Amino acid sequence: MGSKLAAGVLRRVTAPRVVRHRAAARLIRGLAAAPLLPAGARSSLARRLRAGMVRAGWPAAESRAALVAVAGGVDPAARADLLAHEAADEIAEGRTPAHLTAAVSADLAEADRAYARGDGEAAARRLHRVLHTQFHRVIHFDQLSSPLMDDPAAFLAPLHDSAVGRALLTPRGRRQPAAPPPTDRPQRVLLLLNGSAHFVHAIRERYAAHPGVELRYVRLDDDPVAGPLIRQSRRMTAEALLRDTGYGRQVEAWLRPHLDWADTVFVDWAVATAVMVGLVDPGDTRVVVRLHSYEAFGRWPNLIDFSRVDDVVFVSEHLRDFTLRVAPGLTGAHAPRTHVLCNAMDLAPFARPKDPAARFTLGLVGTSAVAKDPRWAVEVLRLLRATDERYRLLLVGGGIDTGLSRAARDYAAELEAELAELAPSGAVTRLGHTDDVPGVLTGVGVVLSSSVRESFHCAVVEGAASGAVPVVRDWPFFAGGEHGARTVFPADWVVGTPAEAAARVRAVTADEQVWRAAGEAAAKHAAATWDWSVNAQCFDSLLGIGRV
CATH class of the missing domain: 3.40.50.2000 (Glycogen Phosphorylase B;)
Structure with a gap:
C-alpha cells in the first residue's frame, strides 16, 4: 500500500502544473499518514520527492512543506539528517536554505542528546556539521547579504542556547597570566600565520630588523607537523568541544616548544591557527590575535578559546562592534583586551x-x-x-x-x-x-x-x-x-x-x-x-x- 502510494505521489509531482495542484497535495498528505511505509523508506522517499518537485518547478515553500510532511513519521535523528541533507542541497544550488534554522536546531538537539548520554564522538560530528552548514560561504560570502548581519542574536540562538554550544564556549582559562615583556634581552616574538601573508609583510620586516626583537616566523601550512593538523577541522571541533582528545595532545606537542620560547605570540587571522593556539594553555606567554573581517562571518569565533588570548586586534571600529555581537568569548570576565589598529601599509x-x-x-x-x-x-x-x-x-x-x-x-x-x-x-x-x-x-x-x-x-x-x-x-x-x-x-x-x-x-x-x-x-x-x-x-x- 505504502509503496504504491509513494509511486503515485512521485508520478503526480512531476506531472503538468494543473494536475499537481489538484491531486498531488492530497497524495502527499496520504503518504505522510501511511502507516505501512517503513521509516527508512520514508526518509529516502522524502528526498526523492523533494528533488522531483524541484525539477518539476514547484514553489520552494511547497516542496519543503512536502518534505517535512513525509518526514514527519521519521525518528528525530533521521529527521535531523534529512533536514541537514536538504540544507546542503539548497546551498549547493547557491541559495540560503529557507529551513536553515530548523535544520540547525534539529541537528543540535541530536548533538545534545548524544552529549548527554556520553557519546562525544556523535555530538562532535553533528556539531561540526552544524558549524559547516550555518556558516557556509554561500550564506555569508557569496551573496550580497547575510542573515548573521541582519539579526546576529536570532541567527546564533540555536547554537548558543544548545548544550554543545554552551560547552564549546565554556572558557578553559590559563594557569597563570602573561608575563610582562623582558627588559634584559630582546623580546621573542612568534609570528604565526596560515593563509594570506599580504597583511604581515611590513610587520615581519620591521621586527626582523628591530634590535629589541628576536623574531620567529612560522607558516603553519608549510610546517610538516602543523600543516596536516590544521587541515583536520573535524578533529579540531571535537577537541574544542570534548577536550583532551588525541588531536589536542598532538597540537600541544607541536606548539609547546614554540610557546616555551616565545614571550609573545602574534597570530594573524582569527581562523584555524587561532583555534589551535587556544587549545593549549600558553603558560606565561602573551597571545595576540588579529581579526580582519572574513573570520567574523565564519565559524571561527565559536571555536577560539578567547580566555587564552590576551589581546585581539581589529582593523576598524565597526568590525570590532560587529564581532563583539557574534563572539560571546569577547565579552565577560574572561574576555581579552581589544584594540583597533589599521593595517600596516607602505604608501x-x-x-x-x-x-x-x-x-x-x-x-x-x-x-x-x-x-x-x-x-x-x-x-x-x-x-x-x-x-x-x-x-x-x-x-x-x-x-x-x-x-x-x-x-x-x-x-x-x-x-x-x-x-x-x-x-x-x-x-x-x-x-x-x-x-x-x-x-x-x-x-x-x-x-x-x-x-x-x-x-x-x-x-x-x-x-x-x-x-x-x-x-x-x-x-x-x-x-x-x-x-x-x-x-x-x-x-x-x-x-x-x-x-x-x-x-x-x-x-x-x-x-x-x-x-x-x-x-x-x-x-x-x-x-x-x-x-x-x-x-x-x-x-x-x-x-x-x-x-x-
Whole structure:
C-alpha cells in the first residue's frame, strides 16, 4: 500500500502544473499518514520527492512543506539528517536554505542528546556539521547579504542556547597570566600565520630588523607537523568541544616548544591557527590575535578559546562592534583586551605622477569576491556615461572566483552579461592580477569602493595615496551603525547610492584643477593617517617593544 502510494505521489509531482495542484497535495498528505511505509523508506522517499518537485518547478515553500510532511513519521535523528541533507542541497544550488534554522536546531538537539548520554564522538560530528552548514560561504560570502548581519542574536540562538554550544564556549582559562615583556634581552616574538601573508609583510620586516626583537616566523601550512593538523577541522571541533582528545595532545606537542620560547605570540587571522593556539594553555606567554573581517562571518569565533588570548586586534571600529555581537568569548570576565589598529601599509610607492588622461577613469581594484559587488560600480559608470562618454571603468584583479560556489557563479554570470554590453564601446577595461598596483593607479583618476562590506579597504587607501579621488559606498552591512565607512574615511568620500556616487565623480572631475586638488588632498590624508611610518609605533606599543 505504502509503496504504491509513494509511486503515485512521485508520478503526480512531476506531472503538468494543473494536475499537481489538484491531486498531488492530497497524495502527499496520504503518504505522510501511511502507516505501512517503513521509516527508512520514508526518509529516502522524502528526498526523492523533494528533488522531483524541484525539477518539476514547484514553489520552494511547497516542496519543503512536502518534505517535512513525509518526514514527519521519521525518528528525530533521521529527521535531523534529512533536514541537514536538504540544507546542503539548497546551498549547493547557491541559495540560503529557507529551513536553515530548523535544520540547525534539529541537528543540535541530536548533538545534545548524544552529549548527554556520553557519546562525544556523535555530538562532535553533528556539531561540526552544524558549524559547516550555518556558516557556509554561500550564506555569508557569496551573496550580497547575510542573515548573521541582519539579526546576529536570532541567527546564533540555536547554537548558543544548545548544550554543545554552551560547552564549546565554556572558557578553559590559563594557569597563570602573561608575563610582562623582558627588559634584559630582546623580546621573542612568534609570528604565526596560515593563509594570506599580504597583511604581515611590513610587520615581519620591521621586527626582523628591530634590535629589541628576536623574531620567529612560522607558516603553519608549510610546517610538516602543523600543516596536516590544521587541515583536520573535524578533529579540531571535537577537541574544542570534548577536550583532551588525541588531536589536542598532538597540537600541544607541536606548539609547546614554540610557546616555551616565545614571550609573545602574534597570530594573524582569527581562523584555524587561532583555534589551535587556544587549545593549549600558553603558560606565561602573551597571545595576540588579529581579526580582519572574513573570520567574523565564519565559524571561527565559536571555536577560539578567547580566555587564552590576551589581546585581539581589529582593523576598524565597526568590525570590532560587529564581532563583539557574534563572539560571546569577547565579552565577560574572561574576555581579552581589544584594540583597533589599521593595517600596516607602505604608501610611499603609490606617490607617482598622475596621467592627465586618468581623470575620467574609475578604478576598482580587487574583484574576486561577490562582496566587492562590481555590479554597483558598473551602475555608477552607466549613470556617468549617460551624459559623458569619456568616463570608463578599469577593473583590476582576477574577477569573481566561480569555483567557490553556485552563488558566486550566478553573480559572475550577471556581471559578465552587463560587461558584455559595455565592452564594445570601450567603456570597460579588465586587467587581471598585477604585481604593479602603483603603476596601474597612475592611470586611475577616481578609486571606487563598491563593496557591501569591508573592514578597512586597503585598495581605497592605496588609490587615495596615488592621488586618485576616493568614492566609497556606504557599505550596506554596516551603514546606519555607530561606525562604518563614514568613520573609517572622511565623510565627503562616502556616498549612499550609485546616483550619489556619480554626482561626486562629476563634481570632482569636471575641472582638471579641481580633480588634481582633490586627489592631492586625498593623498595627503592617506599618508598622514595610514602610512606604516605613522602606525608602526602603535604596533610597538601594543607589543611592548621599545623604540629603536
